[in-house]
Amino acid sequence: MPASSPTFRFIDLFAGVGGFHAALASYGGKCVYAVEVDKAAASVYERNWGHPALGDITKDADKDEGLMKVPAHDVLAAGFPCQPFSKSGAQHGMDETRGTLFWNIASIIEAHHPKVVLLENVRNLAGPRHIHEWDVIIETLQDEGYRVSETPAIFSPHLLPPERGGRPQVRERVFITATHNPEGIGEGLPVHPVALPGDSIDGWGPQEWHLEDLLDDSHNIAGCDLTPAEQSWINAWDEWVQHWYEATEGRRPPGFPIWADAWTEHNRVVKHFGFVPGYRDLMEDDPTLPKWKAGHLAKNYDLYARHRGWIDVWARKWNIYTDFPPSRRKLEWQAQDTPRLWDTVMHFRPSGIRAKRPTYLPALVAITQTSIIGPRRRRLSPRETARLQGLPDWFDFGDQRPAASYKQMGNGVNVGAVWHVMREHVMRDEDVLKHTAAGRRIIAAVTGAPPSPDEILGSMK
Structure with a gap:
């Protein structure tokens, strides 16, 4: 003192x-x-x-x-x-x-x-x-x-x-x-x-920043582990990222949200327009469509048109459209040139799997979006979240449920x-x-x- x-x-x-x-x-x-x-x-x-x-x-x-x-x-x-x-x-x-x-x-x-x-x-x-x-x-x-x-x-x-x-x-x-x-x-x-x-x-x-300075596996708890389904979602999209790097000769994945569901609409949409539509085409066809959504859809239609060969093989292998819930059929890549999805920090969000570089973390929130540390293949522990908030290691949550500590x-x-x-x-x-x-x-x-x-x-x- x-x-x-x-x-x-x-x-x-x-x-x-x-x-x-x-x-x-x-x-x-x-x-x-x-x-x-x-x-x-x-x-x-x-x-x-x-x-x-x-x-x-x-x-x-x-x-x-x-x-x-x-x-x-x-x-x-x-x-x-x-x-x-x-x-x-x-x-x-x-x-x-x-x-x-x-x-x-x-x-x-x-x-x-x-x-x-x-x-x-x-x-x-x-x-x-x-x-x-x-x-x-x-x-x-x-x-x-x-x-x-x-x-x-x-x-x-x-x-x-x-x-x-x-x-x-x-x-x-x-x-x-x-x-x-x-x-x-x-x-x-x-x-x-x-x-x-x-x-x-x-x-x-x-x-x-280096996250390794914060992490400590000795404080892991059972709730930090990823479920088999969560591991499968990450494995699938990790493979997608590898295919992307190979197909584009090392260009980083797109910064716009990647929506697999848009790819299933591609053939119908192209047949309707007679070509791969841009966002202006989509908005003229449907004036109620928000501009932001029209933009994301147009980019996904174009992405699929360029890479549908390997995307179709990948989607069939992982049963993306049947076995993955809607929010896990989306990827938000904000990890720049990070080579693999498993090398990023991830969040399971309603808008998709968001991936960021493993330097510093997004804000802790009081809802269930605890950061997943890809290299450790687990979520942050309550102790690590306390460290993120600047609390000392003697800080004691008692015997309360981890969900309460995260909140x-x-x-x-x-x-x-x-x-x-x-x-x-x-x-x-x-x-x-x-x-x-x-x-x-x-x-x-x-x-x-x-x-x-x-x-x-x-x-x-």
Whole structure:
């Protein structure tokens, strides 16, 4: 720890299993309040951080009801629910009940005015569909006397080098960082975001990541194994990739989605048009067909026309059209020149088998799309997903089902990203923070800490 006694007090709202706690405790902060409505996540939180978290923020902080059970604190951290803003949800924003949970955060801020506010959400919060919600959040903080950037701070842990707490996971998140500034110090000057999309740190190139540094077969569990059917799907498409390289003299597979089902329509479509149609032909023939779909179909018709000889042999060998479910009759190749499908990182998605280069991983999600590590012929283990989120190897999920651990990691915040954003925020607002005792304690804790939380976290238990 940076200090033997707490340097600042923080609260952890919508705490999950404690990603914010890990980062802020590493800076020497002391958690004085944590709340998480999910019982399984709250149990893991208390198991690892020794602080109870189970509860409902609406029962502890509700301005309309005159409730304020949250104690005074210096730093407020909140990864408030992302479903109202996520692309995977309905995107109703603050019109949806869960979206109003921000007002419970605002009630706490109004009551206690913590020196630093650190909020995290999915990138889509700062997207065009949620301009109103974004403006409301920023204006609410400004009305309470906070210095806050109107430009979103967007950051991903794969942009941090490993020695700064980075991890090989593309996990772009929006961070809203604010400092209580009732005196208006620096008022009128531009407030810059603490991170911008694509900013790599210390010249780090994300292509330098090596997944082998993350993987550890000793933590495998039965749920990581691939079923015989899954192995068959990968074997079949791996063979397709080999045929493609041979037929095209080494040209990488197409970047558009490869749809085997389109090939079964080829003869009918060609007979209808009298030629292999392009996307304009398809759209003129069927005005209701979306342009994107017409484009993918046209490219697949052309691909099949050029390679139908070996494709037909391959399809018969593997019984593609009868034995494979529809979503496994599709391949999304995003692995560039990777020589084999088994050499990639894969995801089984409704849109097909997506393959990426084995450098860094897509974001963990709270649904069943856990990355498949082709060279290891298995999925990531829960321990490896915890490593991806920057949690130490002593972090303990207890005896809960692996599905629950995967869900918690998919919902969690990355420790290194929080650590970095907090540091950048303190450096940006040092001129404001230095005028109060709480602010000076935060400055000392953050600027006096090493460049990464890993060393500190490793020694905490």
